[in-house]
Amino acid sequence: MQLDAPQSKAHLIWHYFWQNRLSYSLAILFILLVNWLQVEIPLMVKTAIDLLMANVADNQDALMSSVWMIIGASLVLIVIRTLSRMFGLNPGRFVEAQLKNDLFAKLNRLTDSFHSANNSGKLISIINNDISGIRLFFGIGFMQLFNIIFALSFTPFYMWRISPSLTVYSFLPIIFAFAIYRIGFVKMRKLWTDRMHSLQGLSEQLVHFLSGMDVIKAEHMGPWVQNEIAQANQELLDITVKIQRIQVFIMPVLDYANQMMKILILGLGAVMVLNAELTVGEITAFLSYSVMLAVPFGGLGRILSVIQMGMVSIESVMTILNSKIDPTNLKRLSEADSNAIQRSTLKVNNLSYRYPNSESDEPTLKNISFELPQGKKLGILGSVGSGKTTLVNCLNHLYDLEPGMLIYGEHDITDWSRHDWHKQVRTITQDPYLFSATLNENVKFGSEHNANAPTLSVEEAIAAAQLSSDVERFAEQGNTMVGEKGIMLSGGQKQRVSIARALYTPADILILDNVLSAVDYDTERAIMSELSSKLVDRSLVVVSHRVSALQEMDEILVLKEGEIIARGTHSELLKTSSYYQQTWELQQNDQEASA
Structure with a gap:
């Protein structure tokens, strides 16, 4: 007991x-x-x-x-x-x-x-x-x-x-x-x-x-x-x-x-x-x-x-x-109810959030609204301090929100336990945590308790994350110990291991929170191509300050100071948003200079 x-x-x-x-x-x-x-x-x-x-x-x-x-x-x-x-x-x-x-x-x-x-x-x-x-x-x-x-x-x-x-x-x-x-x-x-x-x-x-x-x-x-x-x-x-x-x-x-x-x-x-x-x-x-x-x-x-x-x-x-403990966190959906709501549409309605201990009266997020139906690829672009991470934490139900701000299917997320919601959404952060185990074990971590059965083999997930060539150079390959917090791997390798982990047992909604910042542009394009092909029936949210990571998204939201200042596809935003166009041109120049 x-x-x-x-x-x-x-x-x-x-x-x-x-x-x-x-x-x-x-x-x-x-x-x-x-x-x-x-x-x-x-x-x-x-x-x-x-x-x-x-x-x-x-x-x-x-x-x-x-x-x-x-x-x-x-x-x-x-x-x-x-x-x-x-x-x-x-x-x-x-x-x-x-x-x-x-x-x-x-x-x-x-x-x-x-x-x-x-x-x-x-x-x-x-x-x-x-x-x-x-x-x-x-x-x-x-x-x-x-x-x-x-x-x-x-x-x-x-x-x-x-x-x-x-x-x-x-x-x-x-x-x-x-x-x-x-x-x-x-x-x-x-x-x-x-x-x-x-x-x-x-x-x-x-x-x-x-x-x-x-x-x-x-x-x-x-x-x-x-x-x-x-x-x-x-x-x-x-x-x-x-x-x-x-x-x-x-x-x-x-x-x-x-x-x-x-x-x-x-x-x-x-x-x-x-x-x-x-x-x-x-x-x-x-x-x-x-x-x-x-x-x-x-x-x-x-x-x-x-x-x-x-x-x-x-x-x-x-x-x-x-x-x-928040009483809602003690609730549990039945397996039948959990299966019935899969592949639903996520609706964000006038989402505003202010940190409880903030000295400013201004909210960090202001009236954010969008829809994420099954299979949609959504990009979120913004500079440092634009509210991207706060939005991701709100989507993960880590913060207490007002009822009606997050709706999944016909259900208000604020009425769900975080345990049940995290069965539907998975987030990869820019600072992934790896355990002191083998690389393969880190990819499979949590899969035995995941509601979704693996859709790929470990090798396929590693390949989709553009990590195969790195793994082949390791002495023990997939059985290589990565050390505490992945100390044996570079920043880009750690991020790609976390992407492979997400692809191994994907949720209905996959959120990438600036996880491609430590990889080069070619690897970034290859990973985004693999994600698009492997997650055809899953919703994808890519949060980044790099426009190149968002080019193939179905819709891109441009955040500035906690507000959506523009939305549309890559080609549409190049015509309608000066902020987006300037960011694109600056990053293109940087990319050419790096090349």
Whole structure:
């Protein structure tokens, strides 16, 4: 069962606890048995010692029986302790895996506004560092918490049964230590929160710098980057050192108090044995219980640190899980409905858009209208800042639009989930993302989950993208690893791989957002010719600032400052639009100069 939006930390904790309820229930049962056997064994030892202090010859059978009971109980204790750890620690790993799945599922459904406000570095830190804290919380934290609860319940009770007065005296150092421990506990919580934010900040910086490594090298910014990372790292180190100081000097105070307890027991207990108030066996059992308390008291500081870290991590994770999802993104069209609307006409009606945080009152797009029926090839021409990318993002339903602005067939796109709309439209951007896999795998990426069956083989798609000659020169050809983000390929090769990917499993509407900017004019013409022949029954939108890429389009829209200032075919615009004609002539001169 997936967790979408926990209302509180308690809700999240209960959700994953309930998912692993069987394992936790068995763990609690075995932890209970472990602690019961631990306090019973000293009583068996007490009985054996008292028998030794009496007449051994008369009590030999009873003594041997006690010894065998101690051995048997110890062996059973080993088995039960092993089972308690198995059932207590495994849920932590299960929760870690399930929580990662829940986070990825939620991140996949959140809109661009969320990802703009929370950069990749922060999200990576949450998924890696914070989930590790939650794993410890649900694993060792849970197991040791119940272990300490049972130990601090059974052991003092059995000590009280032996000597109430000695129990009261021996616990005086513990009461004093708890007062000091509370001070450290409060400081630790704030420091864990600071450490989490520092880790997220460092992760954000690393992602930014790694993404811009080429610029850093070209501009000789290495020393500045090193200084920035060193400062962030030093801040993290300072916080971590403060945490370590508290863990070393304040948190072990309970362990120190336990040592004082033993001294009191030895001193007062010896007096009580001399006064015949306690037997040697009883004082031995009492000392055994004080030794048993050393484990929960010594582990209490560490476990509470794990719990604190887990609670802080849960707060961080909830910033993702509690983020609101657009209700329309939760809708899903049935397969029959999805198939019925294929090959429809896209209508754009008076599309206007203004960025929410824009300082200008002027919209970026102003009253854009056009139709894109099945099989039509539409070109969009515009210079930098004309609104081309904003229009593409609107066509992809990445931004929130007013109802009626985008109509596909008879359906308003704003009523659809982005998941359903992206089955119908595919966009290739000028900065394509390639995965660290083979070239062939990058071409086929996503095809197994695509609603459209492949129409070409991988080799045919590569050939149509004018990439065959490049692939033949690779040592492993189609099985060549392209590296992270396609680092082994040139900019033009990466763009052509993304075109091959789109041709392998095309959608009803294919949008090319300035993807031919990194290829030469001859390759551009060849690719456009292949696209026209391979996408006869599909709609094509080509966005470019190069007129040569749009010559064969059925209609060309000319954008300037967010408005359509002209429309028509290439030949028509050369006659009717001075802007188009000037752009064409300038680019023709550049092309001739390059030749």
